[in-house]
Amino acid sequence: MKIIHTADWHLGKLVHGLYMTDDQREVLNEFSQLVEEERPDAVVIAGDLYDRSVPPTAAVQLLDEILFKINVELKTPVIAISGNHDSAERLHFGSSWYKQNHFYLQGKLDSEFSPIRLGGLNFYTIPYAEPGTVRQLLEDDSIHSHQDAMKTIVGKIENQMNPNETNVFVGHAFVLGGKETDSERTLSVGGSGAVASDVFAPFDYTALGHLHSPDAIKHDSIRYSGSLMKYSFSEAKQRKSVSIIEFNEKGGFSIEEKCLQPKRDMREIEGMLDELLDPDYYQSQKVDDYLKVNLLDEGALIDPINKLRKVYPNVLHLERKIENVDARKKREYSPSHHDKKSDLDLFQQFYEEMTTQTFSESKRVTMSKIMQHVKREVESR
Amino acid sequence: MKIIHTADWHLGKLVHGLYMTDDQREVLNEFSQLVEEERPDAVVIAGDLYDRSVPPTAAVQLLDEILFKINVELKTPVIAISGNHDSAERLHFGSSWYKQNHFYLQGKLDSEFSPIRLGGLNFYTIPYAEPGTVRQLLEDDSIHSHQDAMKTIVGKIENQMNPNETNVFVGHAFVLGGKETDSERTLSVGGSGAVASDVFAPFDYTALGHLHSPDAIKHDSIRYSGSLMKYSFSEAKQRKSVSIIEFNEKGGFSIEEKCLQPKRDMREIEGMLDELLDPDYYQSQKVDDYLKVNLLDEGALIDPINKLRKVYPNVLHLERKIENVDARKKREYSPSHHDKKSDLDLFQQFYEEMTTQTFSESKRVTMSKIMQHVKREVESR
Incomplete structure (x- = not known):
């Protein structure tokens, strides 16, 4: 069978x-x-x-x-x-x-x-x-x-x-x-x-x-x-x-x-815009894959997505290193280590990942009250 | 077969x-x-x-x-x-x-x-x-x-x-x-x-x-x-x-x-509010049918729909005679007789029935142009 x-x-x-x-x-x-x-x-x-x-x-x-x-x-x-x-x-x-x-x-x-x-x-x-x-x-x-x-x-x-x-x-x-x-x-x-x-x-x-x-x-x-x-x-x-x-x-x-092998893979590539647009680089790539491109350039760039799409037609998402730096900074504000996180910290992380909004102090207070309430409910069962 | x-x-x-x-x-x-x-x-x-x-x-x-x-x-x-x-x-x-x-x-x-x-x-x-x-x-x-x-x-x-x-x-x-x-x-x-x-x-x-x-x-x-x-x-x-x-x-x-006989029929009833709420009248009615009620009263009425629904729970639509008079007046403005209507008049009637909006003069001009255009197209085929 x-x-x-x-x-x-x-x-x-x-x-x-x-x-x-x-x-x-x-x-x-x-x-x-x-x-x-x-x-x-x-x-x-x-x-x-x-x-x-x-x-x-x-x-x-x-x-x-x-x-x-x-x-x-x-x-x-x-x-x-x-x-x-x-x-x-x-x-x-x-x-x-x-x-x-x-x-x-x-x-x-x-x-x-x-x-x-x-x-x-x-x-x-x-x-x-x-x-x-x-x-x-x-x-x-x-x-x-x-x-x-x-x-x-x-x-x-x-x-x-x-x-x-x-x-x-x-x-x-x-x-x-x-x-x-x-x-x-x-x-x-x-x-x-x-x-x-x-x-x-x-x-x-x-x-x-x-x-x-x-x-x-x-x-x-x-x-x-x-x-x-x-x-x-x-x-x-x-x-x-x-x-x-x-x-x-x-x-x-x-x-x-x-x-199973789809015709187009989904993957990430990373580099400076000029490097990624260099034939020496992209000729070794399967350029029609679905791509997330992480650009490492720091300064302003003119219309990078369309430049990239001329070579890689299926760029689905573009990220700048500078944004990553920001995100890293943001992360530093949140309590440091996974194992030590309180339920509230874990919820904050989840909330921010899901909504891309800030978990404000007033939201934190509200959620804390809800959690305490639920905890009491569960304990009194 | x-x-x-x-x-x-x-x-x-x-x-x-x-x-x-x-x-x-x-x-x-x-x-x-x-x-x-x-x-x-x-x-x-x-x-x-x-x-x-x-x-x-x-x-x-x-x-x-x-x-x-x-x-x-x-x-x-x-x-x-x-x-x-x-x-x-x-x-x-x-x-x-x-x-x-x-x-x-x-x-x-x-x-x-x-x-x-x-x-x-x-x-x-x-x-x-x-x-x-x-x-x-x-x-x-x-x-x-x-x-x-x-x-x-x-x-x-x-x-x-x-x-x-x-x-x-x-x-x-x-x-x-x-x-x-x-x-x-x-x-x-x-x-x-x-x-x-x-x-x-x-x-x-x-x-x-x-x-x-x-x-x-x-x-x-x-x-x-x-x-x-x-x-x-x-x-x-x-x-x-x-x-x-x-x-x-x-x-x-x-x-x-x-x-096929549904449990509740769909029908219209018509009368003065007091008449319709009179037991002598409604006791002879199948009161749980789906109803459109045409009220013939002319003056102001206080909350007629809820009064009616106490007797007829499935009133779906209420119309006042006064509105009907308005509608009748409106109809008098439109060209008189079905057989003599132009395509444009017919369209106006259709438009007003479908959208409940007025067919303004500017809409009339636009539609007239479209009709002429289509007519030419058809004739030139």
């Missing part, structure tokens, strides 16, 4: 104002060729098929085409769940028809938790759901966090599953606590969004989506496949691949990663 | 700020009971399944449920096309899977025009498409109007169809020119949006959607089923029904209308 585990396709993704649909089409064609060569018993897509609840129509057409090719033309069973970027209800439309063709699309969470049985394996498919949704669906008022929700769900699955069979969990969640992570620490940092890895202990293999790197967790039986492609410059150095999992009869498995 | 012809479900419709989804669910449950009793060989839905390209998720779930019930549980083939309110691409998603279950969902127009063969009948399904879309798809630069587009499409169908078989056209368009209409006149009024009924002469039966009344056209073989429900007060006096068409072996057919 062999499956291909992938996730986080994010069809319809806009990166710095540019739709990635054509690039996604190319990579997905490569993917369907891989499916044709490997002939897996199932393709598992662990959420975030689309980048948003109402994706552009070109993305809708692309998903339709690629799934039809894999499921109908190549006769490969497909198991897919919705992620936090998908609309559970919109993605769910038609799933009752699809499953007759071994295309199991679980958009909405349901309270049955009955597995999909394929080739001797049981797949438990749990789409992304907010704690509130799970609380309502399971009528369990004790569910307040993702950790609570997942623990309750897995408990219900455990009650009905046969541990002597091979059981696979398919989910879309922020799971922490692998071999090399200080799980307690990160759980307290990540807050209610995270789920501890030990929740998934009952399963032989846990196929996850949500985090975009295949190295996001180091664990023997829990794995993120990583996203289909690089979707931001923070992922520039990640490798992008799908995972081929081959199960043996005792529930063990082997893993093989297959890299 | 028996089909049920329906159209214009407009799921997710907002009427005066109120979502009709619950009412639509009730009527559709009634409809699926009818399907269960009648056991037709196919249900034909001639477009506008949704009210907009991105309908609310409750509407998505409702369509999924009702089609699953009819198609899968009741094992009834379903033929559906998209209308101008649907998103062709979004609705099309998954149609390759559905058709394996005899659910033929034509979201996007394709250039094949091959029929669906069911029970000895050929169904040609033509979703709503703008003239520009058809021009591009068929690579035919002579297509400028809906009339051109439909004529070309029907021509292509005619080339490949067998006239000795029974051929049914399923479309979503503004078709004019039945028995009781002066077709040339109305075509010149309606402009490029309309299609002449004689275009559909090759078909034994033409199942249309778009216009909401089953009386919209009087023609032996062309029929609007009308919408599922009343969707505006201008439809208050229309009957709402679906059409059961029973074909005999010679291509002839009989028509039976089946009315």
Whole structure:
């Protein structure tokens, strides 16, 4: 029994104002060729098929085409769940028809938790759901966090599953606590969004989506496949691949990663403007890659972005060293070392990264009050 | 061979700020009971399944449920096309899977025009498409109007169809020119949006959607089923029904209308506020209907809408007689008689009805220039 585990396709993704649909089409064609060569018993897509609840129509057409090719033309069973970027209800439309063709699309969470049985394996498919949704669906008022929700769900699955069979969990969640992570620490940092890895202990293999790197967790039986492609410059150095999992009869498995090569890579280059525009330099470069350019010049520059784009047509983002210096200075004001940061300092850092606004003293006071209030609430429970 | 012809479900419709989804669910449950009793060989839905390209998720779930019930549980083939309110691409998603279950969902127009063969009948399904879309798809630069587009499409169908078989056209368009209409006149009024009924002469039966009344056209073989429900007060006096068409072996057919009864009707009532609030009056009324109330009082009234809503909870719209008098006066200013109106006068009337803005002298001059320009263009072709 062999499956291909992938996730986080994010069809319809806009990166710095540019739709990635054509690039996604190319990579997905490569993917369907891989499916044709490997002939897996199932393709598992662990959420975030689309980048948003109402994706552009070109993305809708692309998903339709690629799934039809894999499921109908190549006769490969497909198991897919919705992620936090998908609309559970919109993605769910038609799933009752699809499953007759071994295309199991679980958009909405349901309270049955009955597995999909394929080739001797049981797949438990749990789409992304907010704690509130799970609380309502399971009528369990004790569910307040993702950790609570997942623990309750897995408990219900455990009650009905046969541990002597091979059981696979398919989910879309922020799971922490692998071999090399200080799980307690990160759980307290990540807050209610995270789920501890030990929740998934009952399963032989846990196929996850949500985090975009295949190295996001180091664990023997829990794995993120990583996203289909690089979707931001923070992922520039990640490798992008799908995972081929081959199960043996005792529930063990082997893993093989297959890299997908988009036509245009996403990466950063750095230098003085003149250096980057020098043919000696750029002739050794793949100039049509998607680029973030870090300019090291200090003085004023005339229209650097358009000069760069004459050589590198797909410059998506330009940063000046001077800005970096500013940012570095700013960072020096904030409390120094990660380990020593208070919750409030961590929130300030998060706030400033997310909003690019200053976390003013009055905001700090307000947030501090909220945190104290929540702390008291939690302690009095 | 028996089909049920329906159209214009407009799921997710907002009427005066109120979502009709619950009412639509009730009527559709009634409809699926009818399907269960009648056991037709196919249900034909001639477009506008949704009210907009991105309908609310409750509407998505409702369509999924009702089609699953009819198609899968009741094992009834379903033929559906998209209308101008649907998103062709979004609705099309998954149609390759559905058709394996005899659910033929034509979201996007394709250039094949091959029929669906069911029970000895050929169904040609033509979703709503703008003239520009058809021009591009068929690579035919002579297509400028809906009339051109439909004529070309029907021509292509005619080339490949067998006239000795029974051929049914399923479309979503503004078709004019039945028995009781002066077709040339109305075509010149309606402009490029309309299609002449004689275009559909090759078909034994033409199942249309778009216009909401089953009386919209009087023609032996062309029929609007009308919408599922009343969707505006201008439809208050229309009957709402679906059409059961029973074909005999010679291509002839009989028509039976089946009315659907929503829990709440949509209608107008008129009177003085005191009269309408008098128990002697309202006790004979179905007070929870969706109402437009025309108040005949002339003086000032204190909070009439809330007084009315205590008795009639679903008053959606309130009009005062005084406003009607104003409107009547306004109308007197516009050129007197329909038959004598110039194109410009007709446009003015259309503009004022659609925008509720005044058609100023400067707008009149601009429009007059445009009309002259277009006229010259057309004449010089």
